[in-house]
Amino acid sequence: RRKLQLSPEQCSNFYADQYGKVFFPNLTAYMSSGPLVAMVLARYCAVSYWKELLGPSNSTKARRTHPHSLRAIYGTDDLRNALHGSLSLSSAEREIRFMFPEVILEPILAGQRARDYLNVHVKPTLLAGLTALCKEKPADPMTWLADWLIEHNPNKPRLQHQFTEEE
Numbered sequence: 001r002r003k004l005q006l007s008p009e010q011c012s013n014f015y016a017d018q019y020g021k022v023f024f025p026n027l028t029a030y031m032s033s034g035p036l037v038a039m040v041l042a043r044y045c046a047v048s049y050w051k052e053l054l055g056p057s058n059s060t061k062a063r064r065t066h067p068h069s070l071r072a073i074y075g076t077d078d079l080r081n082a083l084h085g086s087l088s089l090s091s092a093e094r095e096i097r098f099m100f101p102e103v104i105l106e107p108i109l110a111g112q113r114a115r116d117y118l119n120v121h122v123k124p125t126l127l128a129g130l131t132a133l134c135k136e137k138p139a140d141p142m143t144w145l146a147d148w149l150i151e152h153n154p155n156k157p158r159l160q161h162q163f164t165e166e167e
Contacts, residue, residue: 001039002100008032014098026079038099047092050085057081125154 006014011028018024041050055062055069059081062072074082086092093105109117129148138144150156 001037003035003037004099005035006032014095023079030079040096040100040103047086047089054083054085121154125149125152128152 008028011031012019015024015027015031018027043049053070055066055071057071058078059071059075060077062069062075062081066072070083071081076082086095089108096103096105126149129145129152132148133141133145136144
């Protein structure tokens with residue numbers, strides 16, 4: 001999450017795919033008129049889930065057809081619809097890079113590359129955790145496994161230098 005104020009030029013760059021449309025000047029003027037909050041939603045099928053929560057882009061239409069959607073509740077009209085949502089995964093990646101230039105986005109693996117990653121990086125740790133779970137037989141296995149995975153995360157940051165009390 002990040003609170004920021006975009007200049008009209010930044011808004012023009014962000015909404016470049018809308019350039020040439022009748023509402024473009026009003027859109028960039030409105031979006032640069034005050035601060036905004038940019039957020040990244042991370043979850044399975046995030047783009048479609050967020051679009052469903054948003055409802056139609058026209059807030060007036062949203063109030064008629066999707067009265068419980070965020071735009072129906074918080075939007076005022078077609079231009080001031082309260083919230084933005086990426087249209088696709090590729091546009092989400094571009095928009096995240098725009099709003100959070102310091103964030104490193106790695107490509108989402110699919111197919112054989114995803115299976116290879118799981119086999120090398122996930123399965124060994126998960127197998128060790130499930131084996132330990134079977135040996136331990138805790139009363140609350142889900143919480144125990146979650147704690148075990150946090151403790152044994154092979155990607156957990158480690159300190160390079162151990163500090164002494166004097167330091």
